[in-house]
Amino acid sequence: MNKNSSNKMALAPNTSNKRETVCIFGTGDFGRALGHKMIQSGYPVVFGSRSAQTSSLIPKDAEVLSHAEAAQKAAIIIIAVQRQHYNFLTPLAEILHGKVLVDVSNNLKINQYPESNAEYLAQLVPGAKVVKAFNTVSAWALQSGTLDASRQVFVCGDDMEAKQMVMDIVRALGLTPLDKGSLLAAQEIENYPLQLFPMWKFPILLSLGLTAFFFFYCLIRDVIYPYVYENKDFSFFIAISIPNRICPILALILLALVYLPGVLAAVIQLYRGTKYRRFPDWLDKWMLCRKQLGLVALAFASLHVLYTLVIPIRSFVRWRISSRIVSQALNNKTEPLNTTNAWLSDSYLALGILGFFLFVLLGITSLPSVSNNVNWREFRFVQSKLGYLTLILCTAHTLVYGGNRFLSPSSYRWYLPNAYMLSLIVPCIVLVAKFVLIFPCLDKPLTQIRQGWERKPQYSE
Ligand code: NAP
Numbered sequence: 001m002n003k004n005s006s007n008k009m010a011l012a013p014n015t016s017n018k019r020e021t022v023c024i025f026g027t028g029d030f031g032r033a034l035g036h037k038m039i040q041s042g043y044p045v046v047f048g049s050r051s052a053q054t055s056s057l058i059p060k061d062a063e064v065l066s067h068a069e070a071a072q073k074a075a076i077i078i079i080a081v082q083r084q085h086y087n088f089l090t091p092l093a094e095i096l097h098g099k100v101l102v103d104v105s106n107n108l109k110i111n112q113y114p115e116s117n118a119e120y121l122a123q124l125v126p127g128a129k130v131v132k133a134f135n136t137v138s139a140w141a142l143q144s145g146t147l148d149a150s151r152q153v154f155v156c157g158d159d160m161e162a163k164q165m166v167m168d169i170v171r172a173l174g175l176t177p178l179d180k181g182s183l184l185a186a187q188e189i190e191n192y193p194l195q196l197f198p199m200w201k202f203p204i205l206l207s208l209g210l211t212a213f214f215f216f217y218c219l220i221r222d223v224i225y226p227y228v229y230e231n232k233d234f235s236f237f238i239a240i241s242i243p244n245r246i247c248p249i250l251a252l253i254l255l256a257l258v259y260l261p262g263v264l265a266a267v268i269q270l271y272r273g274t275k276y277r278r279f280p281d282w283l284d285k286w287m288l289c290r291k292q293l294g295l296v297a298l299a300f301a302s303l304h305v306l307y308t309l310v311i312p313i314r315s316f317v318r319w320r321i322s323s324r325i326v327s328q329a330l331n332n333k334t335e336p337l338n339t340t341n342a343w344l345s346d347s348y349l350a351l352g353i354l355g356f357f358l359f360v361l362l363g364i365t366s367l368p369s370v371s372n373n374v375n376w377r378e379f380r381f382v383q384s385k386l387g388y389l390t391l392i393l394c395t396a397h398t399l400v401y402g403g404n405r406f407l408s409p410s411s412y413r414w415y416l417p418n419a420y421m422l423s424l425i426v427p428c429i430v431l432v433a434k435f436v437l438i439f440p441c442l443d444k445p446l447t448q449i450r451q452g453w454e455r456k457p458q459y460s461e
Helices: 029-040 067-072 083-096 117-124 139-144 160-172 183-194 198-230 241-272 281-288 290-309 315-331 339-365 376-405 419-423 425-437 440-450
Strands: 022-025 045-048 063-065 076-079 100-103 129-132 152-157 176-179
Touching: 022 029, 022 067, 029 045, 029 139, 045 067, 063 067, 067 083, 076 083, 076 160, 083 117, 100 117, 100 160, 117 129, 117 183, 129 160, 129 183, 152 160, 152 183, 160 176, 198 241, 198 281, 198 290, 198 419, 241 281, 241 290, 241 376, 241 419, 241 425, 241 440, 281 290, 290 339, 339 376, 376 419, 376 425, 419 425, 425 440
Parallel strands: 022 045, 022 076, 045 063, 076 100, 100 129, 152 176
Antiparallel strands: 129 152
């Protein structure tokens, strides 16, 4: 969930010791798990079932009655039954009048029905107050108590009092309610558990595409070209050299892509003279997955660090160093220290170390447990200012790596430049655009626009 979605109803929990009886319709996996958890939290529980016989699986402190009898004992009824069986509720409409019905159901497919299950329930029992909750918690997690990573329970409903009662129960169970608004939000809440890493799809597909592109690019330049022109077999580069080229390239490009949508958004707002018009859909979606893009970039940067650490123990590297020493000895000629190269090499490493350190810091601050402990201004400072500093350091690291052979014609093979040169295109565009945007003539109107100021449309006579 993003940082803006806050608990809109963070009221104090119900501290009175006496808990109201809760009724649960359905003695299936979820009904039993929820009933068990409620009894542990001090709620008297009564099950409404098609068969009023109790079984060893049902919590022993709970009563099992017919639906009608159970409903009369509680103001809140949790419907732990699949949506396709909801029509058993129609004959109970009179008894359920004025009761709070909690819809916990999920579907098998996204947008399976035209209306959400909770709205369907409200149509079936118009006199009841329907609240959607608990559908994102699994029966297994409730039973085993492994709720550490998913304590959030989305709650929505049209009746504020009913919603508040359900949120009190959620808190009493040791979970965190998150008010998602009216029952209109139920469809989104029902789709939520069916989504498979929605925010990760774009970053992962993009990095797979870029990895494939740069792999073949490096293969052509570093393996096929020497084989064709020099008859040298460098196919072993596929194991470490090529991955160690691809990882920093992807880390840099993806990090730049985290900041590019912000620059595009600024340009669009300046052009339109208002912040009150929606961005194109693709830009909205891109903005929403910036954190995931950054984390994938960090993963590539970490891999680059690991690959770099093994360079000194690689057989090829050891062979190259020893043959250079032998050739110097045979020629009785020592290569003098090239201070310029020493400077370039040390600066390149220093920039890489600092860049990676800030990269890790950015990753740590994006963790919910850390970001929840800083205010919005602090979060923006870290993610924006520190993020740009990371981008500058990593771009400089790559530029210095090129050093004095940066644009040398000998570095082209089949007219193809070194892959790291391609990786500089997007970061340089982002940094130059950001630099232009901080000029007062652009920064001032942009700040005003973001504070709500609107440029009046110009009409021609
Ligand atoms: P389940 O094991 O299939 O149990 C559903 C219960 O519904 C049955 O035990 C039965 O209880 C009752 N039922 C079945 N057919 C009925 C009918 N024709 N008329 C009236 N009642 C009927 O399902 P579940 O896993 O407990 O899931 C229940 C609800 O919770 C579903 O809507 C599901 O989407 C939701 N949910 C489940 C989980 C989970 O982890 N399982 C997580 C979140 C949400 P009686 O025999 O006592 O009548």
